[in-house]
Amino acid sequence: MSQKVVVHLADETLVSCSDVDPGAAPVLGTGAKDVAGHRLLRPGPDLKEEGTTMSQQIQDYALIGDLRTAALVGSDGAIDWLSVPRFDSPAIYAALLGDSRHGQWTLAPAASHRSSQRRYRTDTLILETDWTTAEGLVRVTDLMVPGAETPTIVRVVEGISGTVAMRTRIAPRMGYGQRPPTFRRSKKQLVAVSGGHALSLTSDVDLCLVDASWMGHFVVSPGQRICFTFSYMPASDVQRPIQSADTAVAATAGFWTKWVNRSTYSGPWTSEVKQSLMILKALTFAPTGSILAAATTSLPETIGGSRNWDYRYSWLRDATFTLRAFLATGHVDEVVAWRDWLVRTVLDNPSEPQIMYAIDGASHLPEEILGWLPGHAGSAPVRIGNEAAKQQQNDVWGEVLDILAEVRDSGVPNHPDQATLEQALLDQIQAHWREPDHGLWEVRGPRRHFLHSKLLTWVGIDRAIRGHKHLGIEKPHQLARLSCLRRTVAREIVERGYHVGLKAFTQSYGSAKLDASILLMPRYGFLPWHDDRVIATVDAIERDLTCHGLVRRYLVDDGVDNIDGVPGGEGTFLATSFWLADALHGIGRTDDAAALFERLLGLRNDVGLLSEEYDPVTGNHLGNTPQAFSHASLVTTAVALSASGASTSARDVQPDLPPATRRKVA
Template sequence: VRVVEGLSGRVPMVMELILRFDYGAVSPWVRCLDGQWSAVAGPDAAWLHSAVDIDHRDGRTNARFDVEAGQQVPFVLTYTASHLPTPKPVEGLAALEDTERFWSDWIGRCDYRGEWGDPVRRSLVTLKALTYAPTGGIVAAATTSLPEQLGGSRNWDYRYCWLRDATFTLQALLGTGYVDEAKAWREWLLRAVAGDPADLRIMYGLDGSRRIPEYTLDWLGGYEGSVPVRVGNAAAGQYQLDVWGEVLDGLHLAREAGLAPSQDAWDLQRALLDFLEGHWDDPDNGLWEMRGARQRFVHSKVMAWAGVDRAVRAVERHGLDGPVARWRELRDRIHHEVCERGYDTARGTFTQFYGSQGLDAALLLIPRVGFLPWHDKRVVGTVEAVQRELSEHGLLLRYRPTADGGVDGLPGGEGAFLLCSFWLADALHGIGREQQARELFERLLALRNDLGLLSEEYDTRAGRQLGNTPQAFSHVGLVNTARHLGGSPVTTRA
């Protein structure tokens, strides 16, 4: 629904609509049926309805009309499958009123009462808007192929559900009063990952589908010349060990928060633990979906530890059944190896992977998942090293792409990753540098656009957002950091 509203005087207006399907490749047939304009091609149909006169010529649908002070002229565009009957016209102003009422009622349920109420509520609305209501799945972003570097090739399709979002998203929803949404997300998770735990995917379609082939739309020039434009995501087939830990952590968080007990959830956790027990030491592609050689990423091992730890806690706190002695021994073994092989004593920091010279912003999550306490000297040293070596004008990169000879196997660079900067604010607060944390958080809030939205990354030199938008991860980071700085628990105690 779009409404043209007259504020003063009498203004001549022009509406022009050029419809294309299949990412711009297909020009539809356009004709007037039952008082609406229909555009049809293959499986797709769109219907345009308005009270003003509309015509179509030379591939363009046009309307010319005047609007006076106090007058409202709605236009309604409806999408359907082409084989379905003509949809009933939607009354635009009534639909707008219903929509406003829904969102006002929904955000009114938010129980966050901290000092950053407006940005937190805006971020929660964004997360809700990125949720597919029929299934509860939350997409990473609403767009594809908005570049991480203008003119570069790091252009990905984010219109899918990433499992690793589960823990952070559940924290944000449960911590602000949205239990129903958290339940829907948990149920989506259980349906999506059902089956052999060895076949766990890192991402799924909104309906839980597993096959997400990647291909390019070579007839499109890309955003500001950034090609290729991609549909699908080849990373869906990667082996990313941390995902097993993320799912286990997310299900444990739901249980700790008091969501209705689910035997299916515990059965799934045990199946995932069985897989993790035999594979925790595997090299993998890491949470940043490296397209280079697999490595033993420290973050992946830490999340494997976290997955086992959550199973131990489930037995100890909730009386669930499982070989807890064996799990405790496995937890200790993973912890010992990470501290021995993933920590550089000479530099006083954990590294991106075993034997690496590079660092990784995901190392900031080590205390957050309870692997080590915030004031452990290894944590403090890692926070300082990450801030020092990965900062670009005060905001964090995920990692240095050129480290260790080009760890991600891709050309070019990228902007500062906004979620990582929220992690840094959390980490600074955690090690007692509260003023630095607050200053960084306020700076991140200032990067939001006029609608309060954040993309995935930020170009500190050009002063503009980069990457797909709006980005769920960035808004989840905003909510959780606001809660963390306000004293709410968003970490697991070591």
């Protein structure tokens, strides 16, 4: 048991340059705009400190979360990303997209730059990081507390052997790293205030206020535990009692262990499936039941590139993939919570449903550029909001009708207003299915007749017909009309979507380009896996749309034009690589499917996280992280292969991977 040391401020005083609400809009400079016409926000005059260059790569981060927000912890012991009080709130630690000037909490041995080993405690999202130094061994435990009254981070330093000198610097910067808050002391807590928001810190060691940061140096000996508890709260509640670190650790361990062990999955990849399920759970927003695409914004799809997007929102399509993973493993509560959120959100304006919403159901997601942040590894611009919310993506309504049918078929009763919701989505399909759209991949170039959108049109109509029959709705004329439309769409897909010369279904009508989304066609029941056209398409994608055996979404630039209207390239897409494993299994190549699946498992970082994309040349993760699309696809592929009797014997096959990916995953 460590001795409690009363925290205090040094004699230094700090007068904050400004006292700004972290939820307020960033300071607008001269009204400049970037080349795409987005609003370009520039920093206020307060950001003057020198920053430490960031050396962490995307795969160096682990996630801790409380189902309202999440933090990223680097292998160097720094928390470089945290938005409070919600996932989509302005970040107070934003070094992930800049440097130490933009907010960071470091905690590490004074002489070390990178941890020696880290892992999640079994069946939890409690991160344990071991540091081996010349002086001894120390362990840092990091967590956020699900169900706590306010977002809370607990960090515990524990001496294992020897006497290790430690250092910490806690430097919140409000409004995505724009400015420091006002620092003061309140009883035994250190407090930072900005507008109506407060950050509270309790510590077992003395901390001094230096350069708008709480800083401390201390030593830890065997058996000694030093605890830090950092909380967000309204400024009026700074006197609220703070949960003890020991209580927080126990509550967090109990929550995750109880939740993940409800899983019904039983197969050769139990630990991997559990890990991904916990990541997916951490990407749910408990107050509403919505599901995020990822925990971050603007991590680049290629280093130095401009394909940097804000994924801290709920895409209806992406959520359906997470829901399939939950449904396949017995986590029905999350499915029902999302379904209920969807009904409330869409029926607020049923004539104009959107393809995505904020996690609280808000529909206004204006896209802006934060001009003061240089971007991860210099990859600018940094964006918040997402213009895709206003795109026409005709596949989404079929995706939602499909998952609602799956939920109903699993035995979950319909929501009282579900029929109204489903009719609103069906109305969208019937009104717009003949129109070109932006498609699954949200292209920012010209709209096209994307084959995947037409496929999901067929799916939506088919599920609507099934729903009518399931509920015993006696509307023969409507059913006849829908059945006729279903046949019309199916005929058009086959006649206009299949390229005889390529012997493959292609990206859009009249196109000779492949698209990985076509791998999903048999999953939706449109054609069987044994259909010659399906097999030929899988072969073509495996042959012509892969890089080092991993699947691209599509060829961004074929030397003639750019399909999606965004400059630059991107990495291989992890979800589509899992889809290829599913397809190989579907066409009878189960051994090849299992080998690819094992390879994909090997691409996870040292604590089991996957981002959106992967660079097979450098071995680096790319895009926002952790990515729900990737982890949901991992779970559903594992379930499918396990049902077929596939085993981990494929692990004996060692693919030719870059050295950076050869890591042991806990």
